[in-house]
């Protein structure tokens with residue numbers, strides 16, 4: 001008897017007639033039966049609703065995660081979805097790879113995915129489509145990839161259940177990990193986002209990769225910003241990287257240390273690529289070359305940074321096609337991971353490469369090139385480099401990448417920007433012609 005049975009329905013009327021009592025007992029049993037039936041049905045319903053077998057399921061973004069500006073609720077799972085995943089990742093060339101590309105709707109991710117698909121590799125994309133910059137550009141890139149047969153799964157690298165599911169459906173040979181919170185200056189505005197994607201997300205991915213059977217080989221995007229306040233140029237992989245100037249750089253440096261750990265303990269083959277200010281068609285609107293173009297066309301003034309000593313700020317701007325070649329070469333030369341079942345069996349490959357252009361260009365020259373291409377004079381506002389994580393100068397020594405990857409950048413800034421401007425005007429429907 002439950003304790004509820006002792007409680008009178010009406011206070012003071014505790015003594016009752018026998019038949020009345022019997023009726024009440026029967027009535028109370030019926031109420032209990034109904035009550036427990038509802039509980040039972042509720043539990044069954046909840047079980048099936050939550051069960052992965054009831055896919056398509058709805059994965060929820062990290063609960064009230066303040067570090068992301070927006071994460072759309074994504075749905076994944078189910079036979080149709082699995083079929084799309086498998087078809088997209090299917091290898092179509094001899095000795096091809098099946099590659100999971102994280103950040104596939106991003107700038108570098110789109111170009112790399114498309115190049116892999118073109119040469120016959122199986123490619124599956126993963127992207128959370130956050131709104132760090134205009135998500136419609138990411139959707140347009142997704143459209144491009146879809147037309148070439150690359151499916152992008154909508155989800156976050158912190159969603160371990162989703163990652164595990166992907167490895168259950170496809171035995172990926174490689175992971176090209178490009179999902180990240182990019183941008184040097186934005187790290188002061190939203191530091192949590194960098195920790196969420198570049199550290200926690202990377203660890204989630206490596207946790208799943210280390211358990212996968214077979215373990216994939218991983219190539220991932222580090223950054224030239226790890227050289228931080230170094231003054232010795234050109235930057236070489238042998239140089240110190242322990243004085244980052246921004247939280248962004250610190251999280252990329254942390255990624256390199258995390259890569260070391262997973263290589264050491266679990267035998268994962270890991271290659272980090274230090275990209276130097278990548279630019280080109282379908283680029284990132286948060287980068288200077290991109291928003292300078294937009295602002296020049298609108299007649300808005302642009303800020304050109306210079307150092308505290310009035311020295312010019314310069315970057316080793318690297319064209320996207322050269323970066324793509326470097327990424328593919330890194331995948332092609334990546335050795336297999338050596339672990340299985342989460343255990344290391346033998347030492348595995350651990351590499352890091354600079355992928356730059358080896359010819360730094362002052363930002364003022366970048367603006368002059370844009371002015372000529374757009375046939376519009378920029379309204380320039382020369383200002384001191386704010387203390388926001390920017391470094392005055394980057395210059396890559398690429399001899400290691402040249403030797404090991406056959407990496408040889410071939411596009412100068414003038415040529416690359418011309419291609420970018422042509423794309424920009426076409427995509428945004430601008431009226432100004434590109435000078436030839």
Ligand SMILES: O=C(O)[C@H]1O[C@H](OP(=O)(O)OP(=O)(O)OC[C@H]2O[C@@H](n3ccc(=O)[nH]c3=O)[C@H](O)[C@@H]2O)[C@H](O)[C@@H](O)[C@@H]1O
Pocket residue numbers: 182183184222223224225274275276277278286287288289302303304305313314315363390391392
């Ligand atoms: O090489 C890298 O690893 C990094 O390259 C870029 O970072 P950054 O070189 O700062 O690229 P932009 O933000 O496009 O800036 C390019 C140059 O323009 C300058 N700048 C930027 C903004 C501005 O208003 N004015 C201005 O002169 C910057 O100081 C910098 O010298 C990317 O944004 C990072 O995500 C990437 O990791």
